[in-house]
Amino acid sequence: MSAAPAAPQPASADQLDLLLTPPRPLTGWRVLPARIAAMCVVELQKLRHDRSELYTRAIQPALWLLIFGMTFTRIGLIPSDGIPYLDYLAAGIIAQSAMFISIFYGIQIIWERDAGVLNKLLVTPTPRAALVAGKAFAAGIKALIQALVIVVLAAVLGVGISWNPLRLLGVAVAVVLGAAFFSCLSVAIAGIVRNRDRLMGIGQAITMPLFFASNALYPTSLMPGWLQALSAVNPLSYQVDALRGLLLGTPAHLPLDFAVLAVSAVLGIAAASALLPRLAR
Amino acid sequence: MTDALGLTGLRYRFGKVEAVAGVDLTVAEGEIFGLLGPNGAGKTTAIRCITTLLPVPSGMVRVFGHDASRERMAVRRLLGYVPQQLSADGNLTGRENVAMFARVFDVPRRERAARVEQALTAVGLAEASGRMAATYSGGMVRRLELAQALVSAPRLLILDEPTIGLDPIARTGVWEHINAVRAATGMTVLVTTHYMDEADQYCDRIGLMHRGVLRACATPYRLKEDLRARQGGDGVPTLEEVFRDLAGSGLEGELEGGFRDVRSTRRTATRLG
Numbered sequence: 001m002s003a004a005p006a007a008p009q010p011a012s013a014d015q016l017d018l019l020l021t022p023p024r025p026l027t028g029w030r031v032l033p034a035r036i037a038a039m040c041v042v043e044l045q046k047l048r049h050d051r052s053e054l055y056t057r058a059i060q061p062a063l064w065l066l067i068f069g070m071t072f073t074r075i076g077l078i079p080s081d082g083i084p085y086l087d088y089l090a091a092g093i094i095a096q097s098a099m100f101i102s103i104f105y106g107i108q109i110i111w112e113r114d115a116g117v118l119n120k121l122l123v124t125p126t127p128r129a130a131l132v133a134g135k136a137f138a139a140g141i142k143a144l145i146q147a148l149v150i151v152v153l154a155a156v157l158g159v160g161i162s163w164n165p166l167r168l169l170g171v172a173v174a175v176v177l178g179a180a181f182f183s184c185l186s187v188a189i190a191g192i193v194r195n196r197d198r199l200m201g202i203g204q205a206i207t208m209p210l211f212f213a214s215n216a217l218y219p220t221s222l223m224p225g226w227l228q229a230l231s232a233v234n235p236l237s238y239q240v241d242a243l244r245g246l247l248l249g250t251p252a253h254l255p256l257d258f259a260v261l262a263v264s265a266v267l268g269i270a271a272a273s274a275l276l277p278r279l280a281r
Numbered sequence: 282m283t284d285a286l287g288l289t290g291l292r293y294r295f296g297k298v299e300a301v302a303g304v305d306l307t308v309a310e311g312e313i314f315g316l317l318g319p320n321g322a323g324k325t326t327a328i329r330c331i332t333t334l335l336p337v338p339s340g341m342v343r344v345f346g347h348d349a350s351r352e353r354m355a356v357r358r359l360l361g362y363v364p365q366q367l368s369a370d371g372n373l374t375g376r377e378n379v380a381m382f383a384r385v386f387d388v389p390r391r392e393r394a395a396r397v398e399q400a401l402t403a404v405g406l407a408e409a410s411g412r413m414a415a416t417y418s419g420g421m422v423r424r425l426e427l428a429q430a431l432v433s434a435p436r437l438l439i440l441d442e443p444t445i446g447l448d449p450i451a452r453t454g455v456w457e458h459i460n461a462v463r464a465a466t467g468m469t470v471l472v473t474t475h476y477m478d479e480a481d482q483y484c485d486r487i488g489l490m491h492r493g494v495l496r497a498c499a500t501p502y503r504l505k506e507d508l509r510a511r512q513g514g515d516g517v518p519t520l521e522e523v524f525r526d527l528a529g530s531g532l533e534g535e536l537e538g539g540f541r542d543v544r545s546t547r548r549t550a551t552r553l554g
């Protein structure tokens with residue numbers, strides 16, 4: 001019989017001097033950016049170790065652009081404000097992709113709850129809002145990488161994209177804010193339903209209505225009045241408007257778009273923070 | 282000297298079920314205190330109140346003098362917490378898992394790498410720190426979680442069933458590291474466990490919980506001696522016999538617990554293989 005493996009020897013006291021002193025806590029405004037940075041670093045580390053999610057998630061928007069976009073460009077049925085339909089669609093697909101990544105973020109939170117990760121984070125000296133904001137912006141990082149893939153693909157397909165760095169920075173901000181809102185919406189719903197299956201059902205139920213009740217695929221002027229009203233309160237519409245204006249130079253309401261996205265993200269963080277502790281009970 | 286932990290008349294209800302039914306308890310600074318009892322005894326609920334995961338609707342919880350219901354942030358700064366589930370992130374390396382907690386506890390960048398290294402060294406994982414946590418054995422994951430908790434230099438380390446599902450060698454390894462860290466840092470340790478032998482061997486004092494009530498609280502030696510005095514005879518009783526005497530049944534007979542307790546325990550055991 002082979003001998004049992006010996007456990008590694010515990011460290012001696014002189015090897016642990018740093019573990020005797022607690023770190024000095026950050027205070028005030030510095031807490032929020034520090035937590036957001038911490039969560040974003042974790043997200044990037046995970047993506048560095050496993051990029052398969054990025055590749056697989058790129059398939060769907062690529063198909064939308066390649067099949068739906070090219071087909072409807074050729075048919076020419078959908079009015080697209082004087083630009084080729086493929087160009088018109090590209091911004092919508094970036095927003096759609098960001099939303100699809102974010103809207104199921106609550107499932108990850110429920111998984112983290114079940115695995116004990118969430119409880120461990122909730123026991124750290126992190127305000128709930130900072131924790132949620134960190135998670136939300138981490139979702140934004142994923143969405144941003146996805147947006148980069150779509151922009152490159154769109155450029156390859158001949159979409160007339162503006163490469164002005166300031167405009168691209170604006171695109172990044174719009175993508176992150178939109179992803180932050182939809183991930184917070186998902187976390188808030190997770191806090192209410194507290195169950196993965198129910199959240200999956202609700203996520204699937206609201207994703208397509210949010211997408212179709214926006215200007216991602218067609219101008220809102222084509223919609224019936226009640227759908228236009230829905231589109232007017234749908235943050236996705238403002239995100240698409242900002243993306244289209246910044247990427248293609250079409251007329252847009254950028255101050256309004258960014259104001260709506262910022263307010264939506266803040267409200268989403270507030271709602272998700274209030275409901276997050278329900279997951280820990 | 283301020284107690285590390287003080288519970289006064291702690292009560293908590295889940296609907297009609299009173300999970301914790303008026304617990305009074307103090308834990309002195311520097312001791313290893315074991316909270317024992319079957320699933321459903323109220324241990325984890327009490328732990329959740331102490332860690333601020335649950336509010337304190339009735340009674341008082343103080344951690345080094347800080348009120349857990351009013352000074353949550355101050356309490357959280359003093360805590361290191363290892364939950365019952367295997368909570369390390371398998372998609373990160375061991376070092377990244379620990380660094381994440383260094384960041385959320387505001388360890389400055391210039392000190393972060395050295396502190397993370399010390400925490401990993403403290404639990405004997407320095408050499409394996411570059412590997413993905415998903416490749417770790419169950420005992421290594423538990424030690425990694427210990428390193429995550431240690432990196433912020435907590436004054437009260439709370440371990441919820443730290444050895445559940447581990448083989449005897451891994452259990453011993455985890456406890457050796459807990460003891461070594463306690464000896465080196467002087468931190469207080471509050472641990473819940475099902476394993477009477479572990480509690481007997483490693484805990485300075487033990488609280489026996491049953492149906493939300495603390496039935497006894499003393500050193501393992503005192504608990505056993507008291508039973509021997511009550512029953513007479515020459516043999517030294519075991520802690521299991523002490524528990525049977527106090528609760529009217531053994532641990533195995535009371536393992537019904539709540540659905541979430543059992544699910545959590547099974548999930549942990551499954552992940553450990």
